Amino acid sequence: MRIHEWPSAERPREKLLAHGAGSLSDAELLALILGSGLRGFDAVGTARQLLTEHGPLRDLLEQPPAKLMRMRGIGSARACTLKSALELAARCLRADLERGAALTDPDSAGRYFAQHLRGRPQEVFAVLYLNSRHNVIGFEELFHGTINGAEVHPREVARRALQRNAAAVIVGHNHPSGNAEPSQDDRNVTIRLKQALALIDIRLLDHFVVGDGPPVSMAARGWV
Incomplete structure (x- = not known):
């Protein structure tokens, strides 16, 4: 039929x-x-x-x-x-994010990172900069590495956030292997980032890891 x-x-x-x-x-x-x-x-x-x-x-x-x-x-x-x-x-x-839409849905940030970073042959660490109302004011790929990792410098993240006059940030990186499970190094970097940003009164809201499946939110795991 x-x-x-x-x-x-x-x-x-x-x-x-x-x-x-x-x-x-x-x-x-x-x-x-x-x-x-x-x-x-x-x-x-x-x-x-x-x-x-x-x-x-x-x-x-x-x-x-x-x-x-x-x-x-x-x-x-x-x-x-x-x-x-x-x-x-x-x-x-x-378009929603780049015109300053508020991130009322945490999953939208994960999808944004996934669309930018999934399938990249090397590890890329990126940052979404937000104002006090959680409107997006910028997105930037800060660090590029190899297939196995990218070196992340919390001081540089903090410096760029201050330049953007950000009140909060969401960070994310991809795993070229496709396995989005956060490593211990990922968790350690998250702790260092949170501490460095807290010193200048900027909140780290989440850290997404992008692989083949849905992005993994470290905030959802209680690690932010």
């Missing part, structure tokens, strides 16, 4: 219009972008097959275009459409 033959309430487009995009499953959202399915499958069935073979969703979408276009059911045009949709979402999040 083709999608247009489904009951109206079960069709992805109708569901989105009636209840919003959040009501759709990963397969349904992907189906709307694909538009049509493989021979013998509707778009939702094709999307489910892609997710089964290449998912979950984030793993599928983060594949490079050359790999996406080789997947059965995607091809070059759909690969471009998928990558464009992902970039639009990333730019939307960046």
Whole structure:
């Protein structure tokens, strides 16, 4: 049965219009972008097959275009459409933060670091500078290292925060290995950063570690 033959309430487009995009499953959202399915499958069935073979969703979408276009059911045009949709979402999040939006949702900072740092071949340590209302006033990659680590200097973080007139900072770095579990060195750096910033009355709100999965918040672990 083709999608247009489904009951109206079960069709992805109708569901989105009636209840919003959040009501759709990963397969349904992907189906709307694909538009049509493989021979013998509707778009939702094709999307489910892609997710089964290449998912979950984030793993599928983060594949490079050359790999996406080789997947059965995607091809070059759909690969471009998928990558464009992902970039639009990333730019939307960046725009919110870069125009000074308040960080009322801690997870948004983690997503911001992930979009900037995930997939980098070397370790990068970056800082989000915030004012007293937790509005973003700047983002900066401060230290670049190797595949195994980056040397972090708390005094330089403090100096740059003072230059930006920041009242608080959120820091983050990536693990090129893909394993986002914080190391003991990561925890030690967090302690040193918190101490150095406290001396100049600047709060360290969180330290995110970015790997293949969701970013790990050290504040959520009680380590900040």
